[in-house]
Amino acid sequence: MRSLRHFDLNLLLVFEMLMRERHVTRAAEKLHLSQPALSHALKRLRDALDDPLLVRTEHGLQPTPRALQLLPIVQQALAALQAGLTPPATFDPATSTRRFTLATTDYFEEVMYPAFLSQLLGYAPGISFSIELITPEVLSEALEQRQVDMVVGLDSQSSLPSGVVQTPWMHEELVCLAAQQNPHVGDAVVLEQFARQLHVELADISGLLPSPIENCLTQHGLSRRVISKNLNYIAAARVVSLTDAIMTLPRQMAERFVAMLPVRIVAPPAELPALTMTLIQHSLYANAPANVWLGEELTAFSKNTHR
Incomplete structure (x- = not known):
């Protein structure tokens, strides 16, 4: 055999089984092949390796020295392939220290x-x-x-x-947050009133997040004034509690600030989209x-x- 490219690697399975069984019929049964098919595969092996490999003797088929030399190499190669093709072990959370x-x-x-x-x-x-x-x-x-x-x-x-x-992960309703004593908004705001308010928002440090609020306002020919861009929600909520500005944020986050600060939830304009969060890997x-x-x-x- 001069090149691996011209060698049928399936023949290695035939070789390994024949060496194990030393019997064509039994090897064929183990490989779910017909006896003629296995005999043909053995002929191809002999031609490719330029060696009889198995010779009939008084004690049945016996391997040639060339076959005995090849056997551990073929077994090692097949074992490595089997290990590589085996699906990875499932993750076990009970024992993992990941x-x-x-x-x-x-x-x-x-x-x-x-x-x-x-x-x-x-x-x-x-x-x-x-x-x-x-x-x-x-x-x-x-x-x-x-x-x-x-x-x-x-x-x-x-x-x-x-x-x-x-991958889509979860949806969250957006609401507005205002100071309890903010005189400019009631329990709800329409889009035009929303645009007239002073706003606090989170800075987008990822640089990849388009503002759905700005997009919504632009589509309706409106704009707003943002007086503070903060790095985290708690700082932004504290600004809201001490000013007449409002901020827009997920409802569950807003509910936490209502319990912590003198702020209240205001229903946002119906035109604002919901927040769709994702998992990215x-x-x-x-x-x-x-x-x-x-x-x-x-x-x-x-x-x-x-x-």
């Missing part, structure tokens, strides 16, 4: 993460998490290099680099058992939370 790194929004870290972690530790006591901010580098580099396992909570309208996969690792498990746990948790 540390996951998540890049997340304030919403997930404040509203979802504490209860999510508490639940997981009940049946995955060895796992742990690191939480990071969502930045352009996370999406373009860290996911591919597996420095970050998953991005949780980014809006579905975000522009994403190639190579990452985005790199396609290189999307089928890794640990990533699959984590994605399933996050999805199940979000569904239970919104029943």
